Amino acid sequence: MAVPEYQTFMAPVLRALQDGQPRPASEIREVVAAEMGITEEDRQELIKSGIPVFDNRVGWAITYMVQAGLIRRPRRAINQITERGLQVLRDHPARVDNRVLTQFEEFREFKSRARTQQQAKDDAAQPASSAEAAASVGAPRETITTAIKENNAAVASDILMRIRERDPAFLEVLVLQVLTAMGYGGAAGSAERLGRSGDEGLDGVIKQDPLGLDRIYVQAKRYAAERTVGRPDIQGFVGALHGAQADRGVFITTSRFSQDALDYAEKVNARVILIDGATLAELLVKHNIGAQDSETFVLKRVDEDFFDES
Incomplete structure (x- = not known):
């Protein structure tokens, strides 16, 4: 059969x-x-x-x-x-x-x-x-x-x-990998994990230039699917950015954000980008981090120029 x-x-x-x-x-x-x-x-x-x-x-x-x-x-x-x-x-x-x-x-x-x-x-x-x-x-x-x-x-x-x-440390390293794969940090910059005591809630930093004058801070939260990241979490992140004298940050979670959190991130003075679990996973697949190419298919079409009598 x-x-x-x-x-x-x-x-x-x-x-x-x-x-x-x-x-x-x-x-x-x-x-x-x-x-x-x-x-x-x-x-x-x-x-x-x-x-x-x-x-x-x-x-x-x-x-x-x-x-x-x-x-x-x-x-x-x-x-x-x-x-x-x-x-x-x-x-x-x-x-x-x-x-x-x-x-x-x-x-x-x-x-x-x-x-x-x-x-x-x-x-x-x-x-x-x-x-x-x-x-x-x-x-x-x-x-x-x-x-x-x-x-x-x-x-x-x-x-x-x-x-x-996996443990939270795995995610902290992973998010820096994917942001670097996206082009942040560049050839002259660098990415550094900060996930340790005294990091003021910031898990990583990407330096866009050799001197570190242009920096993007990162926070990564490994939460279960049913957990929602709310406005207080984003407010805490914004406070940590201010403490680091930074105005740009990326907050990444394995769960999702509440609408209140999304609205707050849009209105705050600091430039804050929110990446939920579904978006993070899509980026990992796109940049082959934790994924790899399996098969390649070639789709043929007629070469119209070859048959063009003119």
């Missing part, structure tokens, strides 16, 4: 985890293959990168359900069903797919990060089923672009989860 598309594996994956025990993906694949009658021959089918099609599709089923909160990863490479996942399996024992996952805000946010603004508007104007149908009949170039965006959004979310599992 041909290996089914990834959504077909969602319910079997949840059934493989329904006893509540944490399991690696390899063990889940064995249970799913046995339930669905996937033969050894089927499992030998490979995609271009050399990964088995079956492994890849089960992996995507797991990834999507992690994004929707049906599965959690208590530690690296280990998966465990959540209470939400158990409830979804009870409500949809025959099939779980993206339409089911769309009811959860976390999954909608994940999908929105994989769309362009125009795509998001188009999807909002039609039912989920119609939006999926429209995407499935898109031109090849559009389909490839959408697939890349979705893949990178999944990688970004996974990276963010892993950062939250």
Whole structure:
């Protein structure tokens, strides 16, 4: 039999985890293959990168359900069903797919990060089923672009989860890496971690010139996804900037900012840039920090000049 598309594996994956025990993906694949009658021959089918099609599709089923909160990863490479996942399996024992996952805000946010603004508007104007149908009949170039965006959004979310599992010092070093990769500091400048006693709440500084006359201070907060950074946190950061006689800073968190915090940062005299967890993860993927290129595809087109008789 041909290996089914990834959504077909969602319910079997949840059934493989329904006893509540944490399991690696390899063990889940064995249970799913046995339930669905996937033969050894089927499992030998490979995609271009050399990964088995079956492994890849089960992996995507797991990834999507992690994004929707049906599965959690208590530690690296280990998966465990959540209470939400158990409830979804009870409500949809025959099939779980993206339409089911769309009811959860976390999954909608994940999908929105994989769309362009125009795509998001188009999807909002039609039912989920119609939006999926429209995407499935898109031109090849559009389909490839959408697939890349979705893949990178999944990688970004996974990276963010892993950062939250590390200690605060890891994040303090990481944010300086990504800001340097973005071009801050330049060839003649430097980046220095300050995360120690007496740093007045400032975790790092980027010197834009050799003498350090032009400086950008950084604060990094490793918070859980449900934690919101509010206005008092930003006020404290602005106070630390004033204490350092600085007028520019970047506040980065692995969670999100309240609207009050965003409004305050816009109005304060010091130039303060706020980067939330989703944006941080996107920047890490873009600059290949904690991520790496996996495959390269070349899309051909007709060379019109070659056939131009004039």
